[in-house]
Amino acid sequence: MQERIVIVGGGAGGLELATMLGRKLGRKKKAKITLIDRNSTHLWKPLLHEVASGALDSRLAELDYRGQSAREGFQFLVGTLEAVNKDEKSIQLAAITDEQGHEVLAPRSIQYDRLILAIGSVTADFGTPGVSDHCYFLDSLRQADEFHEHLLNEFLRVNQSIEDGENTKLSLAIVGGGATGVELAAELIHSVSLLSIYGLSFLDQKHFEVRLVEAGKRLLPALPERLSAS
Ligand SMILES: Cc1cc2nc3c(=O)[nH]c(=O)nc-3n(C[C@H](O)[C@H](O)[C@H](O)COP(=O)(O)OP(=O)(O)OC[C@H]3O[C@@H](n4cnc5c(N)ncnc54)[C@H](O)[C@@H]3O)c2cc1C
Known part of the structure; x- marks a missing residue:
């Protein structure tokens, strides 16, 4: 029987691994690779800030796992890992439900010979009170889309109140002055400069304030000082 190699998590690591193993073993039927x-x-996560600001339509940059698996010699299953049973060498996937909560697929159990967990990580809030309740995170496409939706509604709201004669400002704080925070700030400022093209002609850069919060001494602490200064 072919060895069953199961990879959970199709992010930067898991997708690359499934593709390489698919080419090397899956196509030659030397092993069954499942992602x-x-x-x-x-x-690709480094694009999330562009989705959040609206600079990128994610549908243009997404890669379909099923298409990739058919091309590269691995099998793809959609599902959320819930439990690992090391003794039985199996994993449990949660039930899949539709938007109305109707069950599409019941919980499933998948057997493996080798298991690779590549489920990534999430942003740490270091237990800071209020953060998990009141902040947006940029760890997934869903979160980037939610932020973008909220931003568009805020643009509409503030544009209308300025048109109505109110002295309103839209202000936004980004926590973390690394590459993502700095790029997001720049993309947001840029997106406001384009609003008038889309009919929101009252909200401009003087009504929009972005604060970038960084604990270190300078922005982009991992990059040369010349870049931070710039
Ligand atoms: C906004 C942002 C910008 C970044 N910019 C850069 C950059 O410019 N350069 C750089 O090198 N790195 C950057 N990174 C870091 C880089 O994206 C990560 O290091 C990399 O994605 C980690 O790869 P991974 O495969 O370990 O996890 P991920 O890419 O996070 O993939 C994890 C996968 O597991 C899936 N998953 C999670 N839980 C489950 C579960 N229970 N069941 C099933 N599937 C699950 C997720 O859907 C996801 O597809 C950035 C990260 C972020 C968030």
């Missing part, structure tokens, strides 16, 4: 992810498509 599992809770989403059907992959988006």
